[in-house]
Amino acid sequence: MTQAVVALDVGGTGIKCGLVSATGAVLHTERHPTGAERGGEQVVATILDLAESLAGKARADGATPVAVGVAVPGVVDEAAGRAVWAANVGFRDVPLRDLVSARLGLPAALGHDVRAGGLAEARLGAGRDHRHVLFVAIGTGIAAAHIVDGRGAAGAHGAAGELGHIVVRPGGARCGCGALGHLEAEASASGVSRRYATVAGAQATAAEVVARAAAGEALAAEVWRATVDALADGLVIAQTLYDVEAVVLGGGLAEAGDALLEPLRGAVRERLTFQPEPALVRAALGDEAGCIGAALLALDAAS
Numbered sequence: 001m002t003q004a005v006v007a008l009d010v011g012g013t014g015i016k017c018g019l020v021s022a023t024g025a026v027l028h029t030e031r032h033p034t035g036a037e038r039g040g041e042q043v044v045a046t047i048l049d050l051a052e053s054l055a056g057k058a059r060a061d062g063a064t065p066v067a068v069g070v071a072v073p074g075v076v077d078e079a080a081g082r083a084v085w086a087a088n089v090g091f092r093d094v095p096l097r098d099l100v101s102a103r104l105g106l107p108a109a110l111g112h113d114v115r116a117g118g119l120a121e122a123r124l125g126a127g128r129d130h131r132h133v134l135f136v137a138i139g140t141g142i143a144a145a146h147i148v149d150g151r152g153a154a155g156a157h158g159a160a161g162e163l164g165h166i167v168v169r170p171g172g173a174r175c176g177c178g179a180l181g182h183l184e185a186e187a188s189a190s191g192v193s194r195r196y197a198t199v200a201g202a203q204a205t206a207a208e209v210v211a212r213a214a215a216g217e218a219l220a221a222e223v224w225r226a227t228v229d230a231l232a233d234g235l236v237i238a239q240t241l242y243d244v245e246a247v248v249l250g251g252g253l254a255e256a257g258d259a260l261l262e263p264l265r266g267a268v269r270e271r272l273t274f275q276p277e278p279a280l281v282r283a284a285l286g287d288e289a290g291c292i293g294a295a296l297l298a299l300d301a302a303s
Helices: 040-060 096-104 113-124 183-187 189-200 206-214 218-242 252-256 258-271 286-302
Strands: 003-010 014-020 026-033 064-072 075-077 082-086 091-094 108-112 132-138 142-148 246-250 279-282
Touching: 003 040, 003 113, 003 286, 014 040, 014 286, 026 040, 026 286, 040 064, 040 091, 040 096, 064 096, 064 113, 064 286, 075 108, 082 096, 091 096, 096 108, 108 113, 108 286, 113 132, 113 142, 113 246, 113 286, 132 218, 132 252, 142 183, 142 218, 183 189, 183 218, 189 206, 189 218, 189 252, 206 218, 206 252, 206 258, 218 246, 218 258, 246 252, 252 258, 258 279
Parallel strands: 003 064, 064 108, 132 246, 246 279
Antiparallel strands: 003 014, 014 026, 075 082, 082 091, 132 142
């Protein structure tokens, strides 16, 4: 009988969830609102209900649910299975792994959303041919996951990989954390929109800025060059620290494709001195990476 892992990737606004095979193949997907405005307890209730429903879906389809994997944002103590802190979903020291396991009667694993995505990309996606991979998610914010031999490093306190909070422009734009000049403030999708509004006096999404730059709009091109430069500075710092073979770019800004990758490769190359140049590639698994990674964590924990 087919085995299936129940997998959930919890975000601030939506939950991507489904069933994943033991080989990482996606068997079924669903999307549901997180409902974070209702508070952390209600988000936990939603997670438990969805996990139970998915296990039932697996059985109805003739599969046996064997484990549950959940990926969440914020600070995650993966060893203890606790969602320590996540502002956008209201988690404060929630024993989520044990709650899920008790509800479904299955082994469960809890992981960080970006590390889960990085794990999937490193094992099954764009980084699968490399032992040392840095996965960088560039969306509303910026975060990273360092994966070595298919294993992610969470850090001593579950907070490793906050690449968005390194200073690349001292005295620059104010980050959501309160500090100035962080990579996230300068080069995230929201940072692109903010900078464009400042210089052009008009609102535009990051995707619109990219399109306008490609069409020859001077102000959009200026904003995009500044974004690429800030990202290049951040990635060179990361390469100096991590010495990886490949940097895999995911998240909404990576949807720009070659409009990002080509100038970014050149800007990184110009900044390197003694550091080996990493391959710079676009993520391959799209927005299913978090679910697949959550399933892989669950399979690892159950083995």
